[in-house]
Amino acid sequence: MKETTRRLARGIAAGAAAIAMVTSTATGALATTTPPTPSPKAPPARTQVPEELKAGVQKNWRPQPKPDQTQSCSTVKERATKASKTAGPKAGLISCADFITSPRDIKSNIAVGLDPDDGTDPLPAGCGALGSKIVSRVVDCQTGWVVYELWTRPKPEEPPKLVGTATVQVDSFDQLGWKAPHFNRTVKVKMTEATGLATTGLTATVNVRCSGSKCADDYASGGSFQQELLLGQPWTGFAQFNSSPIASDSKSDALFHFMTTSISLHHPLTDNPPYVSEHDSESIRCDKRLPTADPNTPNDAGGCVFHDFWPFYTLSKTTGTATKTAAHIERAQIATANHWGLYTGGAKDKALNRLADETLANKNRTEACKAAPNPRPTGMDCDEYPFAATYQGAALEGYGDSHWELIDFRDNRAEGAYRKNWYAENRMLDGDAFWVKIVP
Amino acid sequence: MPEPVTTALSVSDGQFYLVDPSTRVPLLYSAGSNGLVGILGDGAACICTGTLDGFVQVAVAPRQGPPPSLLPGWDEVVDIAFHAPSGRFGVHGGAIEGPQLPNLADADPGPYRVRVHARGRDAGLGVETVRSASDIVEEYLIVAWPGNGDPEVVHQTRDAAGDHLRALPPDPTGMPPLMDTGGAQADPMGRKRP
Incomplete structure (x- = not known):
């Protein structure tokens, strides 16, 4: 787990924490012996943030939520192994991945229904790059992965065995309204790799929440709220929020928000809680220009931008x-x-x-x-x-x-x-x- | 014809606008082909001044019908068709603190006829900046009445500023989009995917 922590910390330091990455000991093939220590197999390598972005275009990067060490793969298996020595073993499998959580001032939360991806996402060029970040003052896109594992529950004298792995790619695409104070996030979930028992039954639940002052749910896609993932088949969900800045000529009256995606993965053969990973958008600032004394001034409906860009x-x-x-x-x-x-x-x-x-x-x-x-x-x-x-x-x-x-x-x-x-x-x-x- | 309402209007970048407050059209620089006033879209037109920054004098007069005759003593006079989607429009200088000028629409939403008169633009070009209302060198009279969308009519053209603008009219449509979306089909209203 230390490896995981370091890798994530490096990503944040480099401003490249596009998504709270979940790393594990997955081998990609079924294991017959226990590898309780981190294995060499890591999620797909991410491209570093382009120097141009790091150096100048975006000065401030939102730190991503810190991983919860108690829920990491190695910790879960260690606890299960200890428990198996003092109590009778339970039936079924255990699953693990890295768990990311960060209790914050949540103002709005939308469970996103997942629809079949129709392949027409308006992702701009460059969004497909690994770990890509802010694209413009109103567009952001990110890619990350969750590596999920299924293990047998440990028994005395019988270490856990890896019986299934899955890699789930998560793409996010954020759009801000610069002529109206709305913003939205499209999430695409796709199982890109699966082995063993994880090839069927793994379900994804996606929530997108908005944090910060005065943001409210506006719209969410209405597909399946618990969608089984199949290899190579993408699903998309969409959530939209409203901000409500007051009309003002003072910068201090602008409102700040960010969106967080929560991806929950669950397999029916497991009896432990679903695993959740989270990732945040960059900071969103919404403002509204003051109507002036001149009644002929065009109205401003307000709008939002990634102000750090x-x-x-x-x-x-x-x-x-x-x-x-x-x-x-x-x-x-x-x-x-x-x-x-x-x-x-x-x-x-x-x-x-x-x-x-x-x-x-x-x-x-x-x-x-x-x-x-x-x-x-x-x-x-x-x-x-x-x-x-x-x-x-x-x-x-x-x-x-x-x-x-x-x-x-x-x-x-x-x-x-x-x-x-x-x-x-x-x-x-x-x-x-x-x-x-x-x-x- | 009621007395026009006159004010010292602060302009910047050598332009002010006729604006219906409901317009979403960017207020860009255009003199049309007449050298004085360019339609930017529904509810928005640009009037080109000589003075770059500072005060010009503007008088406005809403009417029920066309003026009985052309007024003498103006350098440039042009009639345009102006569409007011909300049924309200007026002069907008672009400054945060604008003057209170009356509504030029004296009827319902729809087409209006606007006659723009200008004089002193060449003097304004020479001084460039007018910081005090007492130093104003150029004047405008804007008369509006309900119209029917008739094409523009140029009544008078005799200043050098107008000659310059007519020789090579600035075309705001040649500028890039104001918001760079990085190639994405982003909706300016932040609404559901287009």
Whole structure:
């Protein structure tokens, strides 16, 4: 079990704890003798989190629930062996896997009905990668495995024998509503390997719960709540939750949630409790913009994002209506000492942080363009970088390290409006970090 | 015709909008092909100013029917068809603290005719930033009445800002989607799988 603990701890340290992995002593074939110590067979190896993600795009990783050592395979078998020496042996088998639990502030819990997988999950490219993590500010996907074992119950002078193994792959796909405060999780369960008595009868029960303040059940799939797993046949379940942030212009009024999947496996030949593994989503932040004094302001219904994901604000130098501004930003990222907003994966990368205070933004703009010709040449605006609406503006952190150019006013203004909408859709609250990526 | 309601409107990025509050259309930069006002979708239009950031003067006047004649003294005048799904629309400057301007819809949800008048845009382009209402250099008059979806009519074009915008109209549809979903078919409302 120590091995299991270390492996999990390493995963967390690397930010790769995509799912609370369950490891065991499974051999993949029926054993005839007891291997009570951890065996070399481990769950399928997981790809490490890409360096890009570790270094910059996502700064904070939610720690996954700690495994409960008392429920691990080795502990269960040890207890059973001890019991068999002092009391008459029971009939039947025992099962084991690693048990993950973490009592928390659970606000909502949905038992997900499992439906046959129709193969049309809208999983984005990359979600199939082992252990993949956050994909964007509103999409996350994860893959993990549970390795399940069936053992004979120990008797005096007769150690337990491994009589069945199963590997169950669990895929999760999280989607957040960025224009409405709903979020959901699709769980796909598939038995990818089975031997011996575990090839039939193993049933899965899936719950998805939402933790954090003010989240509520909204919808769950209505398939079979206890579904027998068959080799190679996937089942999917779906749960959706609502958040209810109050309308506010204060970041402190945003609500934080996370979803946890609980996979319970049970075999009818066993008489011990089902084994459960759990895994959490990344932290979800939901907010709602304040209706302004202007009755003509478009309404905001609220929305949710993975706030720990630092998105890329991407502009093209050749496509769209802000190509000249994009080219200027690229020059400015090179020219400034801090290369503001440029992501390289290096430790010195400096992301931009959104600044909501319009008075400070005006000061940034004035400072950045103080040397530009006044009045501006016909058809030109002074375009500044870092953006005035960031804490890296020329009057703040970027003082003495900013850049300006005269840009066609159509291009500059198109970019300004586009970015304002980008901030809104990505729900970039004051201080939220982002990168600026210029593409051809 | 009742007296228009006039205010100093704070704009940013050289634009303000006509907005039905129910719209879900992103408020992007467009001057259509007329160089002044571009329809962004149902319940949203963009009006391009000369001033980049700060105040312009805006007067609005809802009417029951079309104005009897064209008003003299304006640089640019364009009539557009504007659809107000909720039956309410008005001027929106984009700032958090906007002024209280009246509803321009004087009838039910549906099509409206909006005449946008502008003057002083070239001066606004020159000064770029107007921090005080007393320094305003450009003005707008927006008149709206129930319409029937007739095509746009350009009455007057005579400022350099308009010439520049008409020469190469900014097209907001050429920009990438605002939310990168990493290739997933994510629903913006966070609802059941599409």
